[in-house]
Amino acid sequence: MERLKRRRDFLRAARGRKWAAPGLVLQAWRRDDDDGPRVGFTVTKRIGNAPRRNRVRRRLREAARLVMPECAHNGFDYVVIGRRDTLARDFDGLKEDFKLALSVVHKPRGPARNASSPGTRQQ
RNA sequence: CCAGUUGGCCGGAUGGCCGCUGCCCGGUGCCUGCUUGCAGGUUUCGGGGAGAGGAAAGUCCGGGCUCCAUGGAAACACGGUGCCGGGUAAUGCCCGGCGGGGGCGACCCCAGGGAAAGUGCCACAGAAAGCAAACCGCCGGGGGCUUUGGCCACCGGUAAGGGUGAAAGGGUGCGGUAAGAGCGCACCGCGAACCUGGUGACAGGGUCGGCACGGUAAACCCCACCGGGAGCAAAACCGAAUAGGGGUGGCGCGAAGCCUUCGGGCUUCAGGCCGGUUUCCAGGCCGCCGCCCGGGUUGGUUGCAUGAGGCGUCCGGUAACGGGCGCCCUAGAUGAAUGGUCAUCGCGUCUGCUCGCGCAGGCGUACAGAACCCGGCUUACAGGCCAACUGGCACA
C-alpha cells in the first residue's frame, strides 16, 4: 500500500469527504486515475507527547493494513487522523470504525454539505 | 528491629498469530555493461541474525566534524567565568582540600576575587544612615526663681543608659571619673609586619597597634582568565531543470600600454571590498554601496556510526582519572522502522477467608521515543535491588 508523503496530497484529501468515528477520522479524495489506493496518517501534537503519538499512529497503521485490502477502493487517497480516544478504543472496535468510515466515504455524492455531520454524535 | 545519610544498579518476563526497517546467504524475473558467464542495479520468495533511553527529553555548558578563501599580532567593544590544588580533548563539569553555615551524628549546603580606585543606593522610623554628630538623658559651672524638695533657661563636658531601625563608629568584665570614654588592664574580635607549617587557599604562634576601616559588586564598576561566526536542513558528489540575471538611485569610471567590428575588451599600477570595530603583516576578490523585481530545484548517494567506544583484569593514584593486557562490534529511520493483538506469569497495593503457610477477587505497573556524534549539567520517573556508614531500642 503506497503512502502519502506530500503536503499537497494531505491538503487535497482534506477537501474530500469526511467521516468521524469514535476511534478515528477518515478523509477521502477520488483521484482521476484508477491506480491502487493510497493512505496517509495525521497525528497532531494535541494528541499527546511523542510516545503517545507513536502508539496512535502504529495502531492506525495496523488497522489500515488489516482492513484496507478488502474494503478500500482503487483511485482513492485516504487520510486517517488520530484522536485522543484512539488509544482507549479496543482494537476490534477500531477496525469496525475504519470499515464503517470507508463505506460512508465511498458513497457517491449524497447531501454534500452534511457529509461530516454524523461525526458529531461522539461528543 | 526502627529511623536516617551517602554511593551504585535495575527500569518487567515468556509464548502464539500477523507485520515493519537495515544487514548477510540462497533462488527467481527484468535492465545495463562487456572479457559470453560474470559484474552491477532492481523486483519478488525463502532462511539466518539485529533493531530506542537512563534520561533518547530540556538545549544550559564543553568539544569533534563541515563550511564561511585563510592565518597571525595588538587594542577596544561585547559575552561568560570567579577560594586553592589536581583531572580532562575541553568546560561553567568532576575529584581532593581550605574558609563559612546547618545537623546529636553519618553527612549536607555555599556565584566563595576586590568595598583604603571611583560613583550610586540604604525607603519608613529615628536626633543622626556615613561624616561624624547629639533628641531624651547623665555630670560640672556661674545666674534667676523657690513652698528648701527642687525648677528654669544659659555655657561647657560626655556618649554609659533610653528609644528607632536590618544596620547607630568594636564586645564582656574590672579599674577609673564630676559624669563618662580603649582613658588603663584582662579575654575575645579587628588590623599590621614577623616567625613556623603547607605547592597553595589557609592554619598556628607570640609581638605591636589602641579601634581607624557599616552594608550592598546576583548596583555601575575594577582586576584576572576564557571566547571568531554559523550549524549535518553543515557540506560534497551524481542526475534533472533553469539561469549565468533585470530595473533603479548615489558614488566612481584615474594613469600607461596593447587590440578593436569603435560598442568596448585585455594587462599593470592606483583604487575599492573581504572577521563585531580599528590598526599592521601575509593573502584573496574586482566596479562599489542601497532598494526593488524575476527564474530553477524540493530526487539519489556520501556525510552516517570504530568511537576522547564498551566489558573484564592488573598496576599507579586518597580520589577524579591515567597506563598495560585480553575480549567484543552493539539501531540507522527520513510524512520518519524498532510494532499490533491475544494469553500466561511476575511485582506492588487493597479487600475477604485463614492461627499461619497460603487462596480468591479488584486496582495499579512509571517518566518517556534515537534523527551527525561524543563529554557533562538540569529536569521527569511506578516499583525494586545492593553496599558502606550514622542515631535509637532490645538481646548476648
Added chain:
RNA sequence: GCGGGCGUAGCUCAGGGGUAGAGCGCAACCUUGCCAAGGUUGAAGUCGUGAGUUCGAAUCUCAUCGCCCGCU
C-alpha cells in the same frame, strides 16, 4: 537545528529594589417618572512555580512550567 519575547485584578496593560496601580468591566448608592449617560463609594491579586542574593524581591540571579514569534 538555531535564536528572541511574554506570563501582574474578569479583560487590556503600567510599574525595573521600599505600602501593588490605571482604563474597561462588576457591585452598592446618588441623580431620573423610568432607562442610558454622569457622580460617589466599594470588592476583587499565591505578581506562572520553586530556590537564592538583599534588612527588604512583582522588580536582580538561577532553575522550571506554559504560551507566542522569527530564521534555516
